[in-house]
Amino acid sequence: MAITIPQLIYFYTTASLESITLASEELHITQSALSRAISSLETDLGVELFERKGRNIKLNHQGEIVKLHANRIISQLEAMQNDLSESVMSDRQSISLMLDTSAALVMRLLGDFQKSHPEINVDVIQNSEGSIKGESTASDLFLYSNMTPITNNNTVTLFEENVLLAIAADSPLAAKPEVNLTDFANTAFITLPVGRDLRVITEFYCHMAGFSPKIAIESDNPYMIREFVSSGMGVSFIPEITWNEVLSDGVKALPVSSVSSKQYICLSWNDSIYLSESALRFKNYIVRYFKNYF
Numbered sequence: 248m249a250i251t252i253p254q255l256i257y258f259y260t261t262a263s264l265e266s267i268t269l270a271s272e273e274l275h276i277t278q279s280a281l282s283r284a285i286s287s288l289e290t291d292l293g294v295e296l297f298e299r300k301g302r303n304i305k306l307n308h309q310g311e312i313v314k315l316h317a318n319r320i321i322s323q324l325e326a327m328q329n330d331l332s333e334s335v336m337s338d339r340q341s342i343s344l345m346l347d348t349s350a351a352l353v354m355r356l357l358g359d360f361q362k363s364h365p366e367i368n369v370d371v372i373q374n375s376e377g378s379i380k381g382e383s384t385a386s387d388l389f390l391y392s393n394m395t396p397i398t399n400n401n402t403v404t405l406f407e408e409n410v411l412l413a414i415a416a417d418s419p420l421a422a423k424p425e426v427n428l429t430d431f432a433n434t435a436f437i438t439l440p441v442g443r444d445l446r447v448i449t450e451f452y453c454h455m456a457g458f459s460p461k462i463a464i465e466s467d468n469p470y471m472i473r474e475f476v477s478s479g480m481g482v483s484f485i486p487e488i489t490w491n492e493v494l495s496d497g498v499k500a501l502p503v504s505s506v507s508s509k510q511y512i513c514l515s516w517n518d519s520i521y522l523s524e525s526a527l528r529f530k531n532y533i534v535r536y537f538k539n540y541f
Contacts, residue, residue, distance in 0.1 A: 250291055252324065257284045258296065259317040262306050340525035343370045343386035348444055349489040349512055353390065356536050360529065367525045387526040388533070389515045392444040392486070394451060402515040405537040408488040410448055410508040411500035415479040421499040428456040428505045435463030435481035437472050444510070449484050452506050469493045486510055512537075 261270040261281065271278045289295055296310035306314060346353055350373065357369055372386055396404040412426055420426055436453075438460075439445040446465075453460040463481045466472050469490055472483050477497030485493065485500045489512065494500055516522055516530050 250288065252320075254284055254288045254291075255317045255320055257281055258288050259314060259321060261285060261304070262296070262310060262314045262317075265304055265306070267302075267304065340366065340523065341368045341370060342523065342526040342529055343372055343388070344529070345372045345386040345389040345391075347373075347389070347391040348486075349390060349392075351492045352489060352540075356533065359536070360532050364525075364528065364532075367529065369529065387517060387522065388530055390533070391513055391515070392448075392489070392510045393513050394448065394510060396511045397513050397515075401518065402513055403534060405512045405514055405534065406488070406541050407509055407511045408486050409502065410452070410510050411485050411487050412503050412508075413473070413476045413483045413485040413494070413498050413500045415477055416497050416499045418479070418499070421501070423501065425502040425504040428452060428503050429458070431482055432456070432458040434461070436460040437464045437466065437475045437481040437483040438462060439467060439472075440465045443467075445484060445486070448508070448510060452484070452503070452508050455506050473498055484508070 257270070257274060257276075260274055261267060264270045264273070267278050267281055271281045274281065285296070292309075292313065294309040296307065296313055297304040298307050344353075344357075353371075357371070361367070361369065393404075396407065398404055412428070412431070414420055414426070420430070432453075436449055438449045449460050449462075464472075464475055466475070470493060473493045473495060474497075475481060476483050477495065485498075487500070514530065514533055516526070522530070
């Protein structure tokens with residue numbers, strides 16, 4: 248006797264409705280296929296399960312017994328499926344990454360990581376207000392730029408990059424191999440809002456050159472900054488690597504000769520005592536990714 252799960256489901260549905268017609272509609276099979284399945288079950292069990300009077304069917308005593316057990320079996324199957332679903336969800340770890348720089352690079356990295364680690368869900372928190380540089384108390388990992396390299400128990404410097412000055416491509420200065428920042432003391436600057444990395448860099452290097460920058464436009468959107476620069480509305484500092492995709496034919500990014508303008512991309516994380524295995528795996532993946540990238 249080899250009773251199958253589909254046989255029990257077909258039987259239980261028919262027994263509950265006491266109608267081949269209604270059961271076949273609910274099960275989305277033909278009436279003839281359903282009748283054959285029930286007849287096959289009766290053959291396997293060696294008993295009839297229904298009293299048949301014309302087109303009407305009614306459970307007999309043996310049918311009531313089989314229905315009771317079929318109900319228990321089907322309920323156990325549903326419980327198993329629910330437990331498996333819950334197990335899969337609990338196995339899918341969730342970690343958080345606070346992102347204050349390198350968005351384009353990280354999106355590619357994140358896509359590669361989740362292809363190889365589909366069980367780990369990474370929540371990206373971008374431009375979070377109140378984030379403290381070098382701290383990731385609000386997330387597992389914190390990726391940001393800094394004006395000096397940092398390496399300690401909870402931070403590693405991933406790479407350094409030059410910070411260039413972006414000017415309109417049709418500017419007379421665009422033909423030069425490099426520019427002197429003091430030449431822009433009276434020029435409008437376009438940059439990120441107060442507190443953001445690029446704004447800090449702008450103010451720092453302008454002060455090193457002996458002037459305070461005239462901030463004409465603030466924008467959170469690098470592509471908007473590019474368009475403002477391209478239109479000749481001002482100039483902007485542009486990180487050479489992390490903002491590379493922002494550049495276009497309308498903008499020329501030039502080295503600054505008067506100051507050594509650089510920034511460092513750093514990754515910080517919570518104390519390893521509190522870092523989950525999934526977050527530790529992602530942290531190591533990021534470090535390896537950028538090491539291979541450069």
